[in-house]
Amino acid sequence: MNFGDLFDSPLKILIVAIVIIVLFGSxxxxxxxxxLGRSMRILKSEVSGLHDDDEERAAQATSQPVVAPQQIxxxxxxxxxxxxxxxxxxxxxxxxxxxxxxxxAQIDSLQQQLRELKDKETxxxxxxxxxx
Numbered sequence: 001m002n003f004g005d006l007f008d009s010p011l012k013i014l015i016v017a018i019v020i021i022v023l024f025g026s027x028x029x030x031x032x033x034x035x036l037g038r039s040m041r042i043l044k045s046e047v048s049g050l051h052d053d054d055e056e057r058a059a060q061a062t063s064q065p066v067v068a069p070q071q072i073x074x075x076x077x078x079x080x081x082x083x084x085x086x087x088x089x090x091x092x093x094x095x096x097x098x099x100x101x102x103x104x105a106q107i108d109s110l111q112q113q114l115r116e117l118k119d120k121e122t123x124x125x126x127x128x129x130x131x132x
Contacts, residue, residue, distance in 0.1 A: 007013055021029065 007016075024032065
């Protein structure tokens, strides 16, 4: 039997459609058709993506000249690093007087915040659990 003979008349197509509706139910057919459509779109996008990748590789292969491999030179020995004879003096940071005042104010503020946090922490601990 040839499939062309199956769909040669509208009556046969109607019979096949009724059989499909009876077998799968009318509620599942729209979901199945939607799923089939999504699958077809995904397949189509993947196939076109493969074709695009092939075209990009071909374009890169033609744009880049083929370079003959060269001999790899042996690595040159490296002389050991000798520390300097005299120690290097640490670099002194020059702080402007205005910067000193600002920095000292920030330090004082942070110390005050630390004291306040410690006071809150000790106040929230019950008397029987305070360290001795």
